[in-house]
Amino acid sequence: MLLAIPIxxxxxxxxxxxxxxxxxxxxxxxxxxxxxxxxxxxxxALVSHDDVKKRAKQIARVTESRFMPPWLPAAGExxxxxxxxLAPGEIQAFRRWLEAGSPxxxxxxxxxxxxxxxxxxxxxxxxxxxxxxxxxxxxxxxDIYRNFVIPQPAGGTRYVRxxxxxxxxxxxxxxxxxxxxxxxxxxxxxxxxPEPGYPAMGLGVLRPPNGQFVxxxxxxxxxxxxxxxxxxxxxxxxxxxxxHLRPTGKPEPIRVSVGLYxxxxxxxxxxxxxxxxxxxxxxPAGDPAYVVECTYTLPVDVMVxxxxxxxxxLGKDLRGWAILPDGGERTLVxxxxxxxxxxxxxxxxxxxxxxTGTVVxxxxxxxxxxxxxxNPSNPPRPxxxxxxxxxxxxELQLQVLTSEWDRPVLYHDFVQLSYAVDQKxxxxxxxxxxxxxxxxDEAFKYCLRRGDGAGALAHARKMVELAPGTVExxxxxxxxxxxxxxxAQAITTLEKALALEPDTGKPLFLxxxxxxxxxxxxxxxxxxxxxxxxxPKNFLAHAAAGEILARRGQRxxxxxxxxxxxxxxxxHLLALWNLARIDLDEGRMARARERCQRALEIxxxxxxxxxxxxxxxxxxxxxxxxxxxxELAVRFAPESPEFRVSLERARAGSDSAQR
Amino acid sequence: MRAPAAGAVLAAALLLFPSCCTPDRSPxxxxxxxxxxxxxxxxxxxxxxxxxxxxxxxxxxxxxxxELGRLHAEFAPRGVRFxxxxxxxxxxxxxxxxxxxxxxxxxxAVRDGEHELVRRSGATLxxxxxxxxxxxxxxxxxxxxxRYVDFGKQRAAPTTHDLCDALEAVLAGGTPARPxxxxxxxxxxxx
Numbered sequence: 001m002l003l004a005i006p007i008x009x010x011x012x013x014x015x016x017x018x019x020x021x022x023x024x025x026x027x028x029x030x031x032x033x034x035x036x037x038x039x040x041x042x043x044x045a046l047v048s049h050d051d052v053k054k055r056a057k058q059i060a061r062v063t064e065s066r067f068m069p070p071w072l073p074a075a076g077e078x079x080x081x082x083x084x085x086l087a088p089g090e091i092q093a094f095r096r097w098l099e100a101g102s103p104x105x106x107x108x109x110x111x112x113x114x115x116x117x118x119x120x121x122x123x124x125x126x127x128x129x130x131x132x133x134x135x136x137x138x139x140x141x142x143d144i145y146r147n148f149v150i151p152q153p154a155g156g157t158r159y160v161r162x163x164x165x166x167x168x169x170x171x172x173x174x175x176x177x178x179x180x181x182x183x184x185x186x187x188x189x190x191x192x193x194p195e196p197g198y199p200a201m202g203l204g205v206l207r208p209p210n211g212q213f214v215x216x217x218x219x220x221x222x223x224x225x226x227x228x229x230x231x232x233x234x235x236x237x238x239x240x241x242x243x244h245l246r247p248t249g250k251p252e253p254i255r256v257s258v259g260l261y262x263x264x265x266x267x268x269x270x271x272x273x274x275x276x277x278x279x280x281x282x283x284p285a286g287d288p289a290y291v292v293e294c295t296y297t298l299p300v301d302v303m304v305x306x307x308x309x310x311x312x313x314l315g316k317d318l319r320g321w322a323i324l325p326d327g328g329e330r331t332l333v334x335x336x337x338x339x340x341x342x343x344x345x346x347x348x349x350x351x352x353x354x355x356t357g358t359v360v361x362x363x364x365x366x367x368x369x370x371x372x373x374x375n376p377s378n379p380p381r382p383x384x385x386x387x388x389x390x391x392x393x394x395e396l397q398l399q400v401l402t403s404e405w406d407r408p409v410l411y412h413d414f415v416q417l418s419y420a421v422d423q424k425x426x427x428x429x430x431x432x433x434x435x436x437x438x439x440x441d442e443a444f445k446y447c448l449r450r451g452d453g454a455g456a457l458a459h460a461r462k463m464v465e466l467a468p469g470t471v472e473x474x475x476x477x478x479x480x481x482x483x484x485x486x487x488a489q490a491i492t493t494l495e496k497a498l499a500l501e502p503d504t505g506k507p508l509f510l511x512x513x514x515x516x517x518x519x520x521x522x523x524x525x526x527x528x529x530x531x532x533x534x535x536p537k538n539f540l541a542h543a544a545a546g547e548i549l550a551r552r553g554q555r556x557x558x559x560x561x562x563x564x565x566x567x568x569x570x571x572h573l574l575a576l577w578n579l580a581r582i583d584l585d586e587g588r589m590a591r592a593r594e595r596c597q598r599a600l601e602i603x604x605x606x607x608x609x610x611x612x613x614x615x616x617x618x619x620x621x622x623x624x625x626x627x628x629x630x631e632l633a634v635r636f637a638p639e640s641p642e643f644r645v646s647l648e649r650a651r652a653g654s655d656s657a658q659r
Numbered sequence: 660m661r662a663p664a665a666g667a668v669l670a671a672a673l674l675l676f677p678s679c680c681t682p683d684r685s686p687x688x689x690x691x692x693x694x695x696x697x698x699x700x701x702x703x704x705x706x707x708x709x710x711x712x713x714x715x716x717x718x719x720x721x722x723x724x725x726e727l728g729r730l731h732a733e734f735a736p737r738g739v740r741f742x743x744x745x746x747x748x749x750x751x752x753x754x755x756x757x758x759x760x761x762x763x764x765x766x767x768a769v770r771d772g773e774h775e776l777v778r779r780s781g782a783t784l785x786x787x788x789x790x791x792x793x794x795x796x797x798x799x800x801x802x803x804x805x806r807y808v809d810f811g812k813q814r815a816a817p818t819t820h821d822l823c824d825a826l827e828a829v830l831a832g833g834t835p836a837r838p839x840x841x842x843x844x845x846x847x848x849x850x
Contacts, residue, residue, distance in 0.1 A: 043716050043717065043718045044716035050749070054747075054749065054848040054849065055845075055846070055848065057846045057850075058845055058846040061846075062810055065809070065810070067809070067810040067811050068810075070811075139724065139725045140722065140724075140725040140726070142815055247722065248718065248721055248722065249718075249721035249722045249723065249724040249725065249762050250721070250724060250761055250762045250763065339811065339812075341811065342811075373808035373809075373812045373813070373814050374812065374813075374814075375814075375815075376815045377815075378814070378815070378816070378818055
C-alpha cells in the first residue's frame, strides 16, 4: 500500500490543473454531449462550461463508478464500433478538474462545440413510417417493453440502404429495436391488447431484417448500410418496433417514426443471425451464482461482425467465446456486470473470422438472491426460462456473413439445433408430467419439424392412449405415418378420424396429402377442394391445390390458388416457390429469382426455392450452379422425388461434360 | 365584443410571455414560485415539516413525483407540512412553475435562492427528504424509500418506506431511528 501511494499521486497531482477548454471539453463533446444535449434522451445538457461545472461532482462520481458513459463490455481483446467507455486518464481528469474548482481556462483553447442536426440527418427519407397512434407511458412503474406494429403502404419490394429512428419524445425512450414480420403474428397480438401495441421482451417469431440487428439507442444517428447489405422491405411485411420505455414521473405520450432510404439494388450479401441459447434454466430462489452454458460447433466458415448477448434482470456475468480448431481461444464478448436496461448489440471494429469446426461457447451467471437489486421478485422466487420480465433467458446472438453456398447449410444447422433445444425442454417437462397432452403434442411437433418420424409415432401413440377416440390424437397419428411414408396406415387412421367428425378440415387436408403420397393426385385435389369449400381461406389447401394444378400445366388456375394462399399467409413457402416456378415456365426469370430469394430470406433452407434456382441456372446454362442448387434442395428436402431426379440429371450432365 | 376580446388576448399574451414584461430576477432568499418570500421553517402549528429537494433535470427526483403525491395525501391531513425545494439557481421561476405543474407536485414549491435551506438541512442530493420538528430540530435526512439502489439500479418496487416510517415515528411522539438511510440522487448543483 505504501508503495502504491506515490504512484497514485503522480497521476493525481501533475503540475497543471485541468481546464474545461483544454482538457475537459474534448472529452465531454465526444463522450457526453451526443446524448446530453437539448432535445436528446439524456436528462440534462452537457455542452457549455456552465452545464458541466454545475454537474462536476456528479460527473466525477458516475464516471468513477463507470455508470456513465453506459458501456457494458469489459475492455479486452476486442474493440467494438462506437465504444463509449472512458480511458482511466479521462476519468481522473474529471476528478482533478472538480478538485481544482472546475476552471474554464483559456476560451481560445476550446475546441469547436459539436453540432447536432435537428432534421433528418440524410435528407428527406423516401418513406417515413410512423406508429399508428401514440402510446402513453404512465407516470411510474416498471420499465415497459412493448411492440408496435406498423403496416406498410403499398409500393412493392423496396431495399432499405439507410434509416433513421425519430422518437417524438426522447425523455421516455430508452432503446428501440426494429423487426419485420410477414406472418401477421404481431398484428394478432396487437389486436388482443386493448392499448396500442402489445407487451414483449424478446424476438418471439419476429425476424431481424436480412439477419441484421437494427436498433436505436440515445445519441445514435442515421444507420447506413455497407454496399450490398441493404434489407428487403416487401409491402407485405409489417415493421415492428420494440420500444423500451421508462416512466419519468409524469405521463408521457410517445410515437416513433422511422425514415427509410431505399436503394434500387437488391442485397448481394445476406448476413445471418445465429444464436446460442438454452431453455434449461431453473434457478432456485436465493441462488447468487446459477450457471447456464451452451455450445455450438460451426459447420461452415463464418465472419462474425456483431454480437448481441441477452438475459433478463437476474443476469450477472455474461461471457461468449470461441475455441478455434487449433485449440486457441478468442473472447467474443464479456459483460462482467450485466444490466438489462443497457442491453444493445455490439459490432466489432474488426470482424472475427471463425473457421469450420470452431466451438462457440457461452457461459452466463445469474443472481437470484435478494442482494440483486434488479431481482423482480422480493423475496426471490424460483425462476425458469420464459419471455416475461419475471422469467429468464440465455441467448447469445451472432451476426455473421458466410459464402452464399454455406449460408443455407449454417441456417439449417442452427434451426435444427434450436428445435433440438426446444424439444429437449419439452421432454424435460414430460418427465415431470407424462400425462400432459399439451406437452406431448409439443414434443410431437418438434419430432415432425426435425424429420424424426419414429419419435413422432411414439408420441402420437401415447396421445391415442391418453385420449382414445379423439380426432386430435388420430390426426397426430396419421401425421406420423405420413412422415414415415406409410400412406396406407395414414389413410386408415384419417378415415377413422373423419368417421368421428366428418366435417373437420385438418384430417380432410391430411387425407389429401396421404392420397398425394399414394400417387392419387386427382383424389387429393378433390379433397383440397372440399377443405376450401368449408374454409375458403385455408392457405395450406390453396397451396397444395395450386401445386397440383401447376404440375398439370394449368398455370392460370394454379396461380389463382397460390396467390390466394399468399393472401392468407404472405410467407407461405410452398406457394412462393411454386409461383416462382410458374414465373420461370412463363419466362419471367427475374420475378422467379426474386420470389426464390424472398423464400430464402424467410427460411434459407427452403428446398423448393433452391430447386427453382437450380432450374433457373439450368435455363441459363450454368450447370455447376444448377448442380449445387439441386444438392441443397435434396439435402433439405430428401423426400421429394422431383428434386432427386433433377439432381441426378444435373450430375449426369456434368459427368458427360467431363467425359 | 371586440374590446373585451382584445383585452383577453393581451392578458393571455402576458400570461404566456411573462418574462418579456416582468422578467424573473433571481430573488434572494427562499421564495415561493410567485416570487414571494416564504420561510418553510418558520414557526407554525404543523406537527412536522418536510423539505424534499428536487431538480427539474434530475430523473430520480422527477420519478418520485407520484410517490410524493401519495405521501402528501397521507400525511398532510395529519398535520405534516410538505415543501418541494428547488435549489438549482440557474432556473427561472417560470421554468420551475411549469415543472411543478407538469409533474403534479401537490405541495407548495419554493426556490432556495441562496441555498439557505440546503445549509440548514445539510441536504446534498435530489431527492433528499428532511424532516423538522416544530421547534426547527432536524430529525431525519435521507431517502424517501429504497427503490433506487444506485444510479441506474432500480428495484421493481421499494422494500422500505423510510420517509413514511420517519413521519409515523414523529407523529407517535418519537424520533426516527438512526442511522438515517442515505438518499440516492443527483448532486445539488453548486454544492
